[in-house]
Amino acid sequence: MLRRLLKDFQGDIIAVPGRLLALIFFIMLLLVPLVTNEPYILRTLIFANIFAIFAVSWDLLSGYTGQVNFGHALFFGVAAYTSALLNLKMGMPPWATIPIGALAAVVAGVVVCLPALRLRGPYLSLVTLAFPLILLGIIFTFTGFTGGEFGVSGLSRVSNSRVTDFYISFGVMLVSVMIMWKLTDAKSALVRTGIIFHAIREDEITARASGINTIRYKLLAFAVGGFFAGIAGAFHAHFMRIAGPSNLDLFLSFQAIIWTVFGGITSIYGPVVGVYIMYPLMEFLRVVPEIRMLIFAGIVVIILLFMPEGIAVFIRDKMEQTCPRCKLSNVWWRKTCRACGANLR
Amino acid sequence: MLERILINGLVQGGIYALLAIGFSLIFGVARMINLAHTSFYMLASYGIYTLTRYLGIPAIPAAAISLVLTTFIGLATYKLFIDRVREHHVTVMLITMAVAFVYQEVILMIFQGHYLAAPPFVSGFAQILGVRVSFQHLLTFGVVILVLVGVWALLSKTRLGIAIRAVAQDSEVANLMGINVSRILLITMSIAAGLSAVAGAVIAPTLVLEPYMWTHPLVMIMAIVVLGGLGSVKGSFIGAFVFGFVEVSVVFLAPELAFLKGAFALVVMVVILLFRPEGLFGIAFEEERL
Numbered sequence: 001m002l003r004r005l006l007k008d009f010q011g012d013i014i015a016v017p018g019r020l021l022a023l024i025f026f027i028m029l030l031l032v033p034l035v036t037n038e039p040y041i042l043r044t045l046i047f048a049n050i051f052a053i054f055a056v057s058w059d060l061l062s063g064y065t066g067q068v069n070f071g072h073a074l075f076f077g078v079a080a081y082t083s084a085l086l087n088l089k090m091g092m093p094p095w096a097t098i099p100i101g102a103l104a105a106v107v108a109g110v111v112v113c114l115p116a117l118r119l120r121g122p123y124l125s126l127v128t129l130a131f132p133l134i135l136l137g138i139i140f141t142f143t144g145f146t147g148g149e150f151g152v153s154g155l156s157r158v159s160n161s162r163v164t165d166f167y168i169s170f171g172v173m174l175v176s177v178m179i180m181w182k183l184t185d186a187k188s189a190l191v192r193t194g195i196i197f198h199a200i201r202e203d204e205i206t207a208r209a210s211g212i213n214t215i216r217y218k219l220l221a222f223a224v225g226g227f228f229a230g231i232a233g234a235f236h237a238h239f240m241r242i243a244g245p246s247n248l249d250l251f252l253s254f255q256a257i258i259w260t261v262f263g264g265i266t267s268i269y270g271p272v273v274g275v276y277i278m279y280p281l282m283e284f285l286r287v288v289p290e291i292r293m294l295i296f297a298g299i300v301v302i303i304l305l306f307m308p309e310g311i312a313v314f315i316r317d318k319m320e321q322t323c324p325r326c327k328l329s330n331v332w333w334r335k336t337c338r339a340c341g342a343n344l345r
Numbered sequence: 346m347l348e349r350i351l352i353n354g355l356v357q358g359g360i361y362a363l364l365a366i367g368f369s370l371i372f373g374v375a376r377m378i379n380l381a382h383t384s385f386y387m388l389a390s391y392g393i394y395t396l397t398r399y400l401g402i403p404a405i406p407a408a409a410i411s412l413v414l415t416t417f418i419g420l421a422t423y424k425l426f427i428d429r430v431r432e433h434h435v436t437v438m439l440i441t442m443a444v445a446f447v448y449q450e451v452i453l454m455i456f457q458g459h460y461l462a463a464p465p466f467v468s469g470f471a472q473i474l475g476v477r478v479s480f481q482h483l484l485t486f487g488v489v490i491l492v493l494v495g496v497w498a499l500l501s502k503t504r505l506g507i508a509i510r511a512v513a514q515d516s517e518v519a520n521l522m523g524i525n526v527s528r529i530l531l532i533t534m535s536i537a538a539g540l541s542a543v544a545g546a547v548i549a550p551t552l553v554l555e556p557y558m559w560t561h562p563l564v565m566i567m568a569i570v571v572l573g574g575l576g577s578v579k580g581s582f583i584g585a586f587v588f589g590f591v592e593v594s595v596v597f598l599a600p601e602l603a604f605l606k607g608a609f610a611l612v613v614m615v616v617i618l619l620f621r622p623e624g625l626f627g628i629a630f631e632e633e634r635l
Contacts, residue, residue, distance in 0.1 A: 068435045115619050122378050122434045123575075126567060127618055130611040133564060137608025141601075250560075254442060261439070294450040300443040301426060304436055 016329045017319045022269065025276075029170065033163045042162045046239055048279045049169040053176045054232035055259040055271035061225030062257075063266040064184045064194075066201030067116050067218065070129040072229055072256045074112065075105040077132060077248030079230030081139075084152040084243035094158050098234040105230025106223045113222035117215055120204075132248045139245060151244025158238045165239060172235065176228050181268040183224060197221060258300050264310025273312040348476045350594050356482050358589025359489030363544035365566040365573070365581040366496060367537035373513040373576030374533045377431055381422065381441040383559040383566065384448040385538045389415040389545030390554050391452055394463045404466045408546040412539065419538020423531065431530070445559060453556040465550040485547045492543055493582065496536070500578065509533055513576060561607060565592070568610035571617055574624030583625065 013019045032045060054076060062068045083101030086092045092100075108131075115127045139146045146152065159165055186194040196217050199207040208214050237243040246252065263274025278299075285292040307314060320329045321344055323337035330338055337344060368382045392411030396402045402410070422444055430436040467480040500506040511519040512529045520526045552558065569588050573580025588610055595606050617624060 070438065115615060119618060119622065122376070122438065123618055123622065125435065125438055126378065126571065127615050130567075130615055134608040134611045134615075137605045137611075140604035141608075251446075254439075254446075257439060258443075290454055291450075294447060294454070297443045297447040297450065301440060301447070304430065304440050304443070305426065308436070 017331055018269075018316045018329070026174075033166055037163070039162055042166050044280055044283045046162075046166050046169045047236070048276055049166075049173040050232045050236050050239070051255075051259065051279055052173050052272045052275040053228050053235075055256050055263075055275050056177050056180050056268055057225045057228035057232070058256040059260045059265060059268060059271045060180050060184055060197075060228070061221050063260060064197040064201060065218065065221040066204075067221060068121075068125050068128075069112070069225070069253075070125045070257070071112070071132045071250075071253050072128075072225075073248050073250070073252035074128075074132040074135065075108055075226040075229035076233035076236070076252060077135065077243075078108045079105040079233035080237035080243040080247040081146065081152065083234040084155055084237045085145075087155050087238075088152055094156060094238045098231065098238065101234035101237070102227050102230035105226040105233065107226075108230075109222040109226025110219060112226075113219050116218060116222065129250070129253075132250065132253065136245055136248050139248070147244070149245060151242050151246075153242040153244075155238055155241045155243070157241065158235070169235060169239070172231065176231060177268060177272060180224070180228060184268060193217065193220065258296075258303075260310075261308075262299070262303050262311060264313035264316075267310070267313055270310050270312045274310070277311070346597060350590070350597050352476055352478055352482070353597075354586070354590035354593040356486050356489075356589075357593050358586035359486055359493075360544050360548050361562070361565055361569055361589050362493060362582050362585035363489055363540050364562055365569040365585045366493070366578055367540035368566050369570045369573070369576055369578055369581040370509075370540075371533055371537040372570065373578075374509055374516075375431060375530050376434065377427065377437045377441075378434065379427070379441050379537070380438055380563065381445040381448070382537065382541055383563040384445040385415050385419050385541040386545035386548075386562060387452065387554075387556075387559040388418060388448060389542035390463065390549035390552065390558070391456065393546055393549045394461055394554055397464050404464055404550070408466070408549075412542045412546050415542035415545070416535050416539040419541070420531065420535050422538075423534040427534075428527075428530075449556050449559065456554075456556065458556055461554040463549040463552075463554065479551075481550050485551070488543065488547045492540065496540070496578070499536075505532065564607045565610055568614040570624075571614045572624055574626045577624065577626040580624055580626035 013023060029045070033042065036042075054072070057075075058069065058072045061072070079101035082104040083094075083097035086097045086100060087094065112128060112131055116124055119127060140148055143149075157165075158168055182188060183191060184194045184197055185191075186198050188194050196207070196212055199210070199212065200214050200217060200221075204214055233247060236247070259274040259278055260271040261274075262278055263272065264270025282292065282296060285295055303310075319332055321332055321334075322328070323330060323340065323342055323344060325342040326337060326340045328337060328339050330344060335344055336342065364383060364386060368379065371377055371379050371382070389411050392414055393404070393407050396407035396410055397404055400407075426440050426444055427437060430440060465479070465481045466484055470477045470479040471483065472478075498506075500509060508519070508524045508529055509532070511522065511524060512526055512533075516526050519529075565588055566585075569584040570581050572587065573582070573584035591609070592606050595609070596603055
């Protein structure tokens with residue numbers, strides 16, 4: 001058993017440079033608190049972990065299932081406000097408010113899904129764009145309950161030390177991304193959702209004609225996407241100890257899309273890479289606050305025009321080549337496939 | 346009260362009509378949702394402010410110069426950023442939003458987010474139905490009507506207008522009939538940016554200028570255009586006045602709900618998209634619906 005695992009590890013991880021890089025990166029990330037206790041670095045990494053979940057959940061919904069959501073911050077904000085209000089007004093501890101917040105985001109996901117059953121393309125994007133703005137209007141109107149512009153602050157902490165916070169967010173990120181990766185894996189023998197999501201994106205009518213209940217799977221995609229975005233939002237509220245209108249901002253939805261497109265859309269690892277590059281970069285750019293947003297928008301335009309497949313996919317294609325016979329990934333310097341010996345060039 | 350609602354509603358509706366018609370035109374012709382549309386409105390307003398305040402140019406020539414400059418910026422935006430991704434709806438939305446953020450940040454850098462006011466074209470006011478209406482509002486309304494009639498004449502009476510409508514109906518067949526589609530798109534984009542700039546130029550003296558002033562009109566015109574039917578100019582015109590009156594009535598009758606006016610417009614938009622996706626006068630879009 002152990003020997004087989006070791007062999008699988010050698011064959012499937014060491015031999016593929018992309019996976020090896022990911023492994024090295026995560027081990028290094030795990031070791032960061034041993035090297036430095038700088039609160040600023042840990043804080044940046046905690047939020048990078050949280051936003052990685054958020055971006056991956058957008059990728060699952062919009063990249064895989066093709067339901068392009070321009071208001072993903074709705075799920076984030078609903079969960080943040082729900083857990084914040086439960087925590088403050090009812091005195092519930094974080095381990096209870098975070099799951100409830102995520103479930104509230106699932107409800108929001110199902111509500112947003114109703115128009116998605118009838119609309120497609122730019123029309124769906126317009127409607128999803130509207131939902132967080134509607135909620136923002138409501139929040140600004142009923143300031144007594146929601147705190148209005150200043151939000152709800154003074155939430156209890158997840159744990160008492162930043163290092164523990166970091167490991168919690170890291171663990172949650174790993175588990176969530178793993179679940180979403182398995183759900184969208186088109187080659188999986190266990191769950192069919194991956195290939196069905198792909199089918200819905202490529203051609204929904206054909207998917208229906210093949211006997212797939214597309215409504216059920218779209219609902220599932222919205223619920224799962226909402227759930228994980230909600231997890232991210234609730235954790236964010238508890239780590240920041242505040243839930244405010246910026247959690248529902250158009251800009252937050254926009255950022256999720258940009259992280260994903262920057263890393264590589266329709267590839268669960270793409271958004272993760274995108275967040276871990278872009279988020280610390282943007283934090284670092286706070287030294288020049290005047291032009292920070294300008295640089296961000298400039299990067300966005302450049303990626304969309306010149307690297308639409310995303311940076312992670314771009315690098316992976318440089319490092320790996322697919323065997324034409326058995327579709328296995330190989331390192332770029334091999335001349336023959338490592339499994340079947342077919343000529344690669 | 347009723348007269349004030351009527352007059353302010355007409356002015357507000359006229360501004361929304363200018364903005365919405367450009368947005369609707371570019372959607373109808375190129376199937377692009379241009380989220381940077383209202384940022385041209387902002388740029389034109391700031392253009393007037395800069396020209397009158399720092400260069401000492403009188404208000405009306407300043408408006409003309411700012412109109413030309415903004416239209417040029419709109420064209421450059423289209424050529425540089427939108428043109429090469431225009432086949433992909435989502436990329437167009439993303440890139441136009443990024444461009445709008447760029448403009449917002451540039452304005453924020455130059456003008457530091459202060460609340461500014463541009464000088465009026467004409468001072469004084471008239472008494473209509475016992476309400477004091479400033480000449481600036483009257484002028485705004487007059488310009489709006491003039492421009493709208495001009496657009497209508499252009500679209501329905503000239504060869505260019507026929508070509509634009511042909512591309513809107515079916516760009517492939519229009520191409521086969523010898524219409525230069527990419528040139529028509531360029532012209533439509535400049536008309537749209539120009540309309541947005543006109544709206545910004547005439548309303549600038551009655552508004553407070555700030556770098557985020559493009560977001561609220563953007564939300565409103567999205568709702569207006571969906572109500573009237575995406576791509577329908579007549580629908581946008583009527584929708585603009587409906588929303589103009591509704592917004593002004595809410596502000597006058599129930600000021601405490603003023604934060605909800607954008608939210609209300611968006612609720613209307615969602616409901617219409619769900620139950621009558623073609624809007625009041627919309628073009629049917631069977632292949633784009635399930």
